[in-house]
Amino acid sequence: MLKVKTKRTRTRATSTPVPTVALPGFRVQALPPDLEGDVRELYRICHPKWPEPPGPHFFAYPTVVAIADYPHNVVGYAQYAMNLDDAGHISVWLKDTCVAPEARGHGVARALMLERLRIGFEMGAVAALGMTQPENVAMLALLRSLHFDEREHFKRAYPAGEDGIFFGLSLATYRKGV
Numbered sequence: 001m002l003k004v005k006t007k008r009t010r011t012r013a014t015s016t017p018v019p020t021v022a023l024p025g026f027r028v029q030a031l032p033p034d035l036e037g038d039v040r041e042l043y044r045i046c047h048p049k050w051p052e053p054p055g056p057h058f059f060a061y062p063t064v065v066a067i068a069d070y071p072h073n074v075v076g077y078a079q080y081a082m083n084l085d086d087a088g089h090i091s092v093w094l095k096d097t098c099v100a101p102e103a104r105g106h107g108v109a110r111a112l113m114l115e116r117l118r119i120g121f122e123m124g125a126v127a128a129l130g131m132t133q134p135e136n137v138a139m140l141a142l143l144r145s146l147h148f149d150e151r152e153h154f155k156r157a158y159p160a161g162e163d164g165i166f167f168g169l170s171l172a173t174y175r176k177g178v
């Protein structure tokens with residue numbers, strides 16, 4: 001069993017008491033409305049230089065959360081959107097991913113990714129598309145291990161001016177449980 005003993009050191013007001021992150025296990029599910037404040041707090045921790053998202057943000061883009069079994073708290077989230085192109089093809093756009101610093105390195109981002117691929121696959125998407133920063137070793141490792149193709153580099157692709165690498169994965173060949 002994995003155990004992360006570090007205490008969360010959050011400085012901003014939260015909608016729930018600041019918990020200890022323990023990670024013997026976690027589950028992934030759609031964001032329940034009462035945990036939106038926790039997700040916002042994680043967003044600020046992961047992206048301190050990005051602007052505060054507008055009110056509907058975490059529901060306008062569907063959000064999946066990883067919840068530690070005990071104590072009950074959000075340890076990560078990821079977002080996505082279903083897109084339809086001019087040719088009538090559906091793709092799943094993989095938006096933001098954020099894992100609490102104390103919970104990193106335990107497969108939370110991987111589980112959040114697999115859940116979004118599962119949803120895209122079940123919705124008939126032909127491709128999954130996403131972007132990450134060139135220096136983001138963990139996200140690059142995850143995308144590459146799932147056989148995403150590196151497609152294009154963009155300058156200043158992110159709100160704080162970070163560059164981005166655009167990746168794609170054909171879901172025609174995707175098998176559940178990769």
Ligand SMILES: CC(C)(COP(=O)(O)OP(=O)(O)OC[C@H]1O[C@@H](n2cnc3c(N)ncnc32)[C@H](O)[C@@H]1OP(=O)(O)O)[C@@H](O)C(=O)NCCC(=O)NCCS
Nearest residue numbers: 046097098099104105106107108109110132138141142145
């Ligand atoms: C990027 C981030 C989401 C990764 O979350 P995580 O839960 O630690 O990732 P996981 O434990 O699922 O590991 C994912 C992969 O990265 C690898 N990895 C994890 N930490 C790593 C590190 N420090 N160095 C190198 N590789 C690492 C893992 O081995 C795994 O590889 P695999 O899929 O081949 O097994 C997390 O670091 C984070 O929230 N960062 C800040 C926000 C951010 O950068 N978001 C992504 C923007 S696109």
